[in-house]
Amino acid sequence: MKKNFDLNDRSLHLLKTLVERYIHDGQPVGSRVLSKNAGIKLSPATIRNVMSDLEDLGLVHSPHTSSGRVPTVSGYRFFVDSLLTVKPLQSSEICQLDDKFKGVENATDIVSRASTILSEVTQMAGVVTLPRRELVCFRHIEFLSLSHNRLLVIFVTNEDEVHNKVIHTLKKFNAAELVQAANYLNSVYSGRSLSAVREAVLNDLQQDRYQLNQGMIDAVNIAQMAFEEPQKEDYVLSGETNLMSFSELSGKGHLKQLFDAFSQKQGVIHILDQCLLAEGVQIFIGEESGYQAFDQCSLVTSSYAINDETVGVLGVIGPTRMAYEKVIPFVDVTAKLLGSALNPK
Amino acid sequence: MKKNFDLNDRSLHLLKTLVERYIHDGQPVGSRVLSKNAGIKLSPATIRNVMSDLEDLGLVHSPHTSSGRVPTVSGYRFFVDSLLTVKPLQSSEICQLDDKFKGVENATDIVSRASTILSEVTQMAGVVTLPRRELVCFRHIEFLSLSHNRLLVIFVTNEDEVHNKVIHTLKKFNAAELVQAANYLNSVYSGRSLSAVREAVLNDLQQDRYQLNQGMIDAVNIAQMAFEEPQKEDYVLSGETNLMSFSELSGKGHLKQLFDAFSQKQGVIHILDQCLLAEGVQIFIGEESGYQAFDQCSLVTSSYAINDETVGVLGVIGPTRMAYEKVIPFVDVTAKLLGSALNPK
DNA sequence: ACCAGCACTCTAAGCAAACAAGTGCCAAAA
């Protein structure tokens, strides 16, 4: 997918400074500025020729006949892939970031802390998915009988995350039966991952039932209902309002589209899911995400891992015209810090 | 607080149609339009005189020397207090609304359903506070021991609402002790309101300890920690993005201010809390709320009650220029429907 | 008390001129 475009060093350098320049001040950049700014001794006329070539390649684009050039999506893409010189964070900065994770215990809280960090440092929007549930460790289950054969299921994962749902049962259970069922399930399944539990439950249901007594069968039956689709994937978003300050996003119904996408979640989740597979920092520029609402936005993401196992994705959402050279290393570092903050020591 | 302004019927009528007209099409309304539209046979010239008086009273205002008049905040206030003719909902409409509450069981879900109804029907933002916790009925408590003397407390209120928090204990409890403590607390306190439980716990702590065995003392001690400040007040907001379509709100940093206020919650809660005290529909117009972020907004609220006891507030947030005559009865009805939907049959 | 008429003010829209920024292309210089 990475194209080369067969460009000589000079063109590369000019493209690079053009993009940098445009990111810096948001104005189309013309041949004159470039000639003064690129550090190469070239007249504007020459630069015009180069720009013309770049335009033919689809890397830059003129809003109108006589205005400077602006990077296209491909231009940005090429820039971040091949031209960008990232500014790695100082180790002191990393420590400062790390400190911000201190004093937060609950996993959900850590995740939302990460999200606010992302948004506050970049002054854009931060997003962090919750750790994948297949990786979530089942710890404890508890039942509480409600009226009308309904059962409140409370289960604890990962030390201290509490989830609950109401299920409808066929028969009415009394308190003792429920305690027994819970005890059975806790003793058998506790310690495994949620998805492992789900599999095991299905397995046990298929198995020769003569090995189990009625209580156990009831327990497994209930468990089957309790664990099907235990929780939907979700993410924590922060600093959305920062996006309202960017003029390039506030035009037309753009903001509304974007925020609608945020509250429907589903589209954003889909984009983020794609990042789960890849290692390291990934970038979606403008339309690349495939969602119209993100037309004018870029998304810089990185997956994060607990014990070398990828469990989630985090990222920054901002205008296409963002300071990638700072955002990229920052997202990278934050992902690593989040991973270790979540790591049960 | 209600001022009279000593206006004659004609002025009142003109003011009323002016406000209606302005709400309808958002343009400053001039003497000519008013003369044709008010249903009174008066020449524009006469109307101009009346308008001049209204302007002196601070009820209307000219954006510039020669443009029509626009209602001021006081104008709106006077309008909704004294001039407005509300359009009560058809009973068929009420049924339609009521249907939308059907099939939702969980209290939190009912509340957020109410919020979406508010926003969808009005095409503005809907907001509903969660029922006051003093009214919430304590049902069941459960403990789970974590590492480092930490204890996960899970408690169920109102049939099926689950809350949880982590507390730090002085000594380490084993599973049996925890079960015993939970049993004790469940048997003693279950069925009372959360605030009643809190009081009772404090009371029991003060009381002669010789009447209790060590297990009970432990239980009450834990309970004390578990129930202090059990949950923060909160609200459910929907359809915020609808507000981005109103041109009067999108100017400058208005939108950002507003959405920042939404995500900080605290300010909004403060406004809504004021409505808890009053019966029926209340209206905050523009700056009246006392929060700058709501400058260009109006808030139409109503408290809602379960079994004749006020437990929360719901409302609609939109531009000052909103169709009060429809919104007010709608908010009123929705509050009543929400109350009965929440009512445990 | 009402209203017609008039002078005045302000906005919105259109238009032309002047200007600035930048391009494309060509022919000359290196």
Place this chain on the structure above:
DNA sequence: TTTTGGCACTTGTTTGCTTAGAGTGCTGGT
């Protein structure tokens, strides 16, 4: 062959000016 200066051309932006329209305030007459 590459680079460059020069020139014509395009486009957008600003400015000033004009006209039309809407609306007001005021005055004097009914």
